[in-house]
Amino acid sequence: KNEVEQSPQNLTAQEGEFITINCSYSVGISALHWLQQHPGGGIVSLFMLSSGKKKHGRLIATINIQEKHSSLHITASHPRDSAVYICAVRFRGGADGLTFGKGTHLIIQP
Amino acid sequence: IAGITQAPTSQILAAGRRMTLRCTQDMRHNAMYWYRQDLGLGLRLIHYSNTAGTTGKGEVPDGYSVSRANTDDFPLTLASAVPSQTSVYFCASSEQAGTSSYNEQFFGPGTRLTVL
Numbered sequence: 001k002n003e004v005e006q007s008p009q010n011l012t013a014q015e016g017e018f019i020t021i022n023c024s025y026s027v028g029i030s031a032l033h034w035l036q037q038h039p040g041g042g043i044v045s046l047f048m049l050s051s052g053k054k055k056h057g058r059l060i061a062t063i064n065i066q067e068k069h070s071s072l073h074i075t076a077s078h079p080r081d082s083a084v085y086i087c088a089v090r091f092r093g094g095a096d097g098l099t100f101g102k103g104t105h106l107i108i109q110p
Numbered sequence: 111i112a113g114i115t116q117a118p119t120s121q122i123l124a125a126g127r128r129m130t131l132r133c134t135q136d137m138r139h140n141a142m143y144w145y146r147q148d149l150g151l152g153l154r155l156i157h158y159s160n161t162a163g164t165t166g167k168g169e170v171p172d173g174y175s176v177s178r179a180n181t182d183d184f185p186l187t188l189a190s191a192v193p194s195q196t197s198v199y200f201c202a203s204s205e206q207a208g209t210s211s212y213n214e215q216f217f218g219p220g221t222r223l224t225v226l
Contacts, residue, residue: 031213033214033215035217041198041219041220041222042217042219042220043200043202043217043220044217045214045215045216045217048213048214086152086153088153090213096141096143096158096160096166097143097145097155097158097168098143098145098153098155098215099155099169100145100152100153100154101152102150102151102152103152
């Protein structure tokens, strides 16, 4: 079965800390997405990547296709970064649409 | 309208009733998707449509049907609702389907459905 695993499930950190969330997947993909979901439920796309690294503000996403692994980093974390971060992939040869990890619940304390 | 809208925002429904969740996008995206989000299970694909006139089944299609009569609208119908369909439903769209580089997905605000 095509699966997406995220770690950690829950993460509490202090403001200013460097945050890393990991995602691994079972078989080849055509794209990987990082999504953010705030309390209240709205889902926002942060990154879509198929190789290398992307950066947007304090957020950095990397992917290693050979190792089937991606990381999302947050530098100088802030309480407003508190949210659920979700990794999702488009598996090659599978149905269109995304397969999701279960999410990482991040809390940044002031 | 800007982006994707869903209606209703929330609904409480008696088991056995028919219900249609509406989804409309104004971005002229070809591909549209329906997902459900359940605690402990995350988001799962119900049905998708790569372009107007075509639909496909996702991971959890049983009990749901969809249609794609035009580019903008992608309604999801529960023919006879059951309590296990209690969930938050998200509609999403992307410019293209498949391996195109234009497949960032944009999500609607969600519909919270409770089936009693």
